Amino acid sequence: MSRGHLRRGIPCAAMFTVIIASFSAAVSGASLDAPGSNAASASSGRRPPVVNAQMACTSLAGRNIGGAQLTTEVVVAMGTAPTYCKVHGLIAPALNFEIRLPEVWNGKLYYGGGGGYDGAIPDLVVQPLRQGYAEVASDSGHQGDGMSAQFAKDDPFAAQLFGSLSVPTVMGSAVKVVIAAYGVAPAKSYFEGCSTGGREALMVVQRNPNLFDGVIARSPAYNWVGFMGAFNRTAKALAAPGGAFSPAKTALLAKHVLDVCDGLDGIVDGVVSNPSACTARLLNIVALRCPSGGDTGATCFSDAQLAVIKSWTNDAMFKGSSSYRSKGYNLTGNEDQPMNFGIWVSGDGDVKKAGQFIIQDTTVKYYLARDEKADSLAYSPWDQNQTALFALASLNDATQTDIRPFIDAGGKLIVWHGGSDAALSVNSTVEYMQNMQKAVGKSRAASATRLYVAPGVFHCEGGPGPDSTDLLSALDQWVSKGQAPATLLAEKKDAAGAVVRSLPLCQYPQYPKYTGPPDNAAAAKLSRNYTCTVP
Ligand SMILES: [Ca+2]
Numbered sequence: 293m294s295r296g297h298l299r300r301g302i303p304c305a306a307m308f309t310v311i312i313a314s315f316s317a318a319v320s321g322a323s324l325d326a327p328g329s330n331a332a333s334a335s336s337g338r339r340p341p342v343v344n345a346q347m348a349c350t351s352l353a354g355r356n357i358g359g360a361q362l363t364t365e366v367v368v369a370m371g372t373a374p375t376y377c378k379v380h381g382l383i384a385p386a387l388n389f390e391i392r393l394p395e396v397w398n399g400k401l402y403y404g405g406g407g408g409y410d411g412a413i414p415d416l417v418v419q420p421l422r423q424g425y426a427e428v429a430s431d432s433g434h435q436g437d438g439m440s441a442q443f444a445k446d447d448p449f450a451a452q453l454f455g456s457l458s459v460p461t462v463m464g465s466a467v468k469v470v471i472a473a474y475g476v477a478p479a480k481s482y483f484e485g486c487s488t489g490g491r492e493a494l495m496v497v498q499r500n501p502n503l504f505d506g507v508i509a510r511s512p513a514y515n516w517v518g519f520m521g522a523f524n525r526t527a528k529a530l531a532a533p534g535g536a537f538s539p540a541k542t543a544l545l546a547k548h549v550l551d552v553c554d555g556l557d558g559i560v561d562g563v564v565s566n567p568s569a570c571t572a573r574l575l576n577i578v579a580l581r582c583p584s585g586g587d588t589g590a591t592c593f594s595d596a597q598l599a600v601i602k603s604w605t606n607d608a609m610f611k612g613s614s615s616y617r618s619k620g621y622n623l624t625g626n627e628d629q630p631m632n633f634g635i636w637v638s639g640d641g642d643v644k645k646a647g648q649f650i651i652q653d654t655t656v657k658y659y660l661a662r663d664e665k666a667d668s669l670a671y672s673p674w675d676q677n678q679t680a681l682f683a684l685a686s687l688n689d690a691t692q693t694d695i696r697p698f699i700d701a702g703g704k705l706i707v708w709h710g711g712s713d714a715a716l717s718v719n720s721t722v723e724y725m726q727n728m729q730k731a732v733g734k735s736r737a738a739s740a741t742r743l744y745v746a747p748g749v750f751h752c753e754g755g756p757g758p759d760s761t762d763l764l765s766a767l768d769q770w771v772s773k774g775q776a777p778a779t780l781l782a783e784k785k786d787a788a789g790a791v792v793r794s795l796p797l798c799q800y801p802q803y804p805k806y807t808g809p810p811d812n813a814a815a816a817k818l819s820r821n822y823t824c825t826v827p
Contacts, residue, residue, distance in 0.1 A: 341474040345395050348473050349377040357472055358465030359383050367392075373418045377473070381465055387453060388413055389430035389462045393473050398424030401470060401478035402764070403459065403504070405485020405492040406430070408438035408651065410454055420764060426478065428466045432458040439650050441658040444687075455687035456495050459483070460503055480771055484764060486510035486752040487716065494690040494724075497705055501698035506767040510708045511716050511752050514724060515618055516688035517681055519716060522608035522618035523652035524674045529603040530643040531669050534587050534596035537638035541597060543628040544590060548580060550625035558806030559816050562756045563748030565795075565803045567622045567711065568827045575623060577601055604637065610675040612682065615691040619719035624712040624748075631750050636714040647715060659684045693724070693731035699740040704770045706742045706763055706777065710749030712756075718745055722800060739776075743800040746782055758782035758795045779824050793817045798824035 349364035356362070360381030369375045377393040390413050402425035404417050410432035420427050433453030434443035444451040453461070463481070471477050483504045485493045490512030497507050513519065529535050553570035554560045564570050582592035593601070605623060610616035627633035639645035649668075656668035660680045675681060685691075698705070707725055709718040722743070729737040748757020759782070766777040780797040795804045796819050808821025815821045 341397050343395055345375050345377040348393055352379055358468035360465035379469055387433040391466055391469050392416055392421055392427040394421050394424055396424055397474055399479045401426050401481040403428040403483045405489020406432055407488045409441050411436040411438050426470050430458055430462045441654040445658040451687055456499055459492055459496055460500050463503055480505045482506045482767060484508035487513050491690050497695050497698045498690055498692040502701050506704045506771040508706045508763050508767055511713055513716055514690040515720055517616045517685045518618040520652045520655045521610045521674050523648040524668060525608055526603040527643050527649040528669055529600040532596050534594045535600050536641050538641045540590040542633050546625050546628035549623045561816055564625050565747035566827055612678050619717045619723050621717045626712040631754050632714045693727040696732050699736050704740050706767055708744045711745050711747040713751045715751035742777055744797050745800050746797060758784040758793050760785055761797050794819035796822050796824050802826055
């Protein structure tokens with residue numbers, strides 16, 4: 293079988309899908325007869341089983357395990373990825389997944405989440421496979437463009453799979469495939485995802501509290517109704533006469549924010565690491581108003597542009613439920629960089645090219661108006677169809693805060709968000725964690741959950757701040773050895789993998805305050821010159 297569903301046409305799709313990127317090669321489908329046993333069935337479980345990838349693939353090919361029809365392919369070592377057996381599973385009618393089985397298995401399972409509106413199996417994430425995990429990923433039950441919700445319009449089952457059912461459904465098969473391959477069940481299972489994958493992460497914590505031993509939710513798109521409404525509000529402000537943001541306007545905004553706030557964390561380094569000190573009062577954006585209120589050039593904002601900034605930075609709340617909300621975004625001073633405000637919000641002068649516009653527009657068309665001709669910029673008020681909002685929330689919102697069943701089952705949760713994320717507001721993630729703490733109690737929350745904010749990091753990755761932390765190893769240490777994570781290490785690597793900057797990754801609300809020698813660019817690049825500090 294082949295499935296030609298590369299993401300089409302929309303440059304932003306890959307950004308919303310950072311950890312998944314493009315669709316890997318389609319699996320060819322020559323079915324082999326199922327043998328009666330497999331290469332690793334003799335394992336005692338004490339030592340991680342070792343299998344030969346070719347033998348594992350041969351033994352699994354053509355079988356139906358746990359409701360999944362399997363095909364297999366040996367993928368030989370390339371770059372830093374080791375040789376593995378790639379198992380493709382199809383759960384009828386259209387839920388596709390892969391399990392990447394390493395030859396030297398660490399006895400554990402890693403499930404990596406999706407992005408945007410999914411629609412393709414995410415690519416291999418190399419690091420977990422290198423660490424010996426059996427790695428699972430799925431297309432969440434439909435095939436298509438990751439920035440389109442068309443699948444949901446006339447297929448309620450596909451909508452349910454995308455919303456919450458694909459992960460537990462795939463796990464039902466995946467665990468059985470692991471047993472067939474190695475002879476034993478995974479000793480531990482972890483889920484990690486970013487953006488939509490972060491939403492899936494919080495969804496399993498809330499709805500399937502016994503499914504995973506540990507979960508990493510990064511930049512979670514958990515308040516689907518709320519942030520879609522916020523995207524719509526800001527898109528309308530940008531589309532209003534005089535509201536468009538050219539790159540020059542975005543640069544004006546970013547420079548002003550850095551001028552005022554960069555140094556408030558102890559170091560002028562292009563990153564506002566202490567955002568709570570960078571108040572609206574201090575920023576005083578209205579001082580940049582063009583005298584007439586009209587757009588009179590690149591050194592000031594029109595009233596319509598000031599309205600965009602107001603929409604961007606203020607909380608959005610909608611009729612129908614207290615959970616239909618999205619917190620305002622911080623002004624970070626990184627707005628003018630690639631993969632930030634221009635590509636996500638303003639479209640560099642054409643809002644219809646912006647990632648936020650595109651994903652809220654498809655949501656209006658296929659979930660709310662249920663009319664592919666609907667114009668999201670004219671769809672007003674956005675919360676007019678309460679029944680449709682309720683359905684959307686029931687499907688996709690992961691806003692439940694009482695996660696005691698997960699915690700009391702021994703689960704551990706690490707939540708992470710980039711401090712300069714222009715796609716999803718870090719403040720919404722902070723709010724979820726604060727409400728969760730109220731719901732479960734402080735001591736329970738402290739025993740089983742962590743929140744980290746990575747300053748200067750964009751949506752899921754990238755940006756001037758160090759974006760790379762081995763959260764999986766931190767989670768595994770916590771789950772397997774009871775060693776709870778405290779301050780972690782964040783690194784920024786160049787294209788060759790060399791570390792060019794490091795920072796302590798502080799537990800929220802702490803931020804990394806520069807405490808090294810003054811005016812020393814080399815010292816500013818080293819984590820040891822920062823101290824996690826409560827603002
Ligand atoms: Ca700074």
